[in-house]
Amino acid sequence: MVIGVVLGVTTALAINARQPHDTAAGRPGPAPSVATDASPPETTVAPDSTTLATTTSPATTTTTSTTTTSTTTLPPPTTTTSTTLPTTTTSVAPGAAPPTVPGTTVPQWPAYEPLPPIVGRAALTGEPADESITLRPILAVKIENERGGRPQWGLESADAIFEENVESMTRFIALYQTNMPDRVGPVRSARTGDLDILAAMNRPVLAWSGGNPGVTKWVDSAASSGVVVNFTALRNKCYERSPTRRSPHNLLLDPLCAIYTATSAGRARPLWTTDADWKLPAGSTAVPDSTFVVKMDGLTVEWRWDAASGRYWRNQAGGPHLTVSGVQISANTVVELRTFHKPSPVDARTPHPITTGGTSAIIHRDGIRIEATWYRESPQGQFWFHDLATGAPIPLDTGQTFIQLVRDR
DSSP states (O other): OOOOOOOOOOOOSSSOSSSSSGGGSHHHOOOOOOOOSOOOOOOOOOOOOEEEEEEEOOOOOOOOOOOOOOOOOOOOOOOOOOOBSSSSBBOOOTOOOOOOOSSSSSSSSOOOOOOOSSSBBBBOOOOOOOOOHTTTEEEEEEHHHHHHOOSSGGGGSEEEEEEEOSSSSEEEEEEEEEESSOOOBBBBOTTTTTTHHHGGGGOOOEOOOOOOHHHHHHHHHHHHTOOOEEETTTTOSSSEEESSOOTTTTTTEHHHHHHHOOOOOOOOOOOOOOOOOOOOOTTTTEESSSSSEEEETTTEEEEEEEETTTTTEEEEEEEEOOOOOSOEESSSSSEEEEEEEEEETTTEEEOOOOOOOEEEEEEEEEEEEEEEEESSSSSSOOEEEEEEOOBBBBBSSSEEEEEEEOOOO
């Protein structure tokens, strides 16, 4: 199958000097209506336009989250099929980026056709769900964690969150399927390392503010091959700017508007196995840990286990990590995924984490710390975890998951 490569169109917009990857997020936008947490406005403003765009919601939407914690056994991993080009193979070796177009740094992604949805459970949380949830795609939103972007909107509702190092700070890939808050943000730019993570999500909707020309070409290439839906703020009108903050820390997304607009997205698929009733294998060296600290670039994150709620509660920058609604960020499972970071092919200032292949990890669930290994065969594959001492598989707990891409130093 011949694979099309879209090199993308380099935007002529000015790039924010402090955050070189941002374009739409770095440019002031009109705010004719006031966005509030309690009562979001009925209209949205396209960040690249001064014209109001009315957001039409579907006649019926389901936003109820499932809180049942039951054992979930996912199907065995899907076999990765290599697609042969006339001159080269498109299979991707563990730990390697997709093949690149000669003379460029733009990956040439294998053409991707979405797989069918899973039945009876939410893909990211592993909890029971009906078709109102299972037929949704994964909405992946790039959300900032810079001081000016705190507190965030809607981050507490994400089913799973990846925290990545960017330029001396961290940024989130927040994944939504079961819960769709009124607004999420601040939405910011993508990075080249995001694509290897997004490729496993069965053509998700990528919501981002726009980026520098190099990152834009990477996203356009992935979108042209059907790997992601490019839902950039530069070309879609499900975004608005909050008047309560200055740009670029005020770009917000209406999640339901996004998933009903991006009709070509695939249905959500699992990224890992889950099991609420999993028991520690005999011989494991896991130990209880009520608190632990994770070092990220420019940020120290502290987690505290609460047995009563069965959750880990997040502190950062010396205090509770709260959202605009006043809710503290928490998760049922926290994973420290140790990854090698290399300079991004499009900007040496930006780290590019390698999330294929595998190395070590620490899994925190049920109030215990488990030394583990992680493995992922290709960007399209899911994550597999094994106990370091016994080699036994380790599923994650059902519910919300937080994965921190830690440097393997």
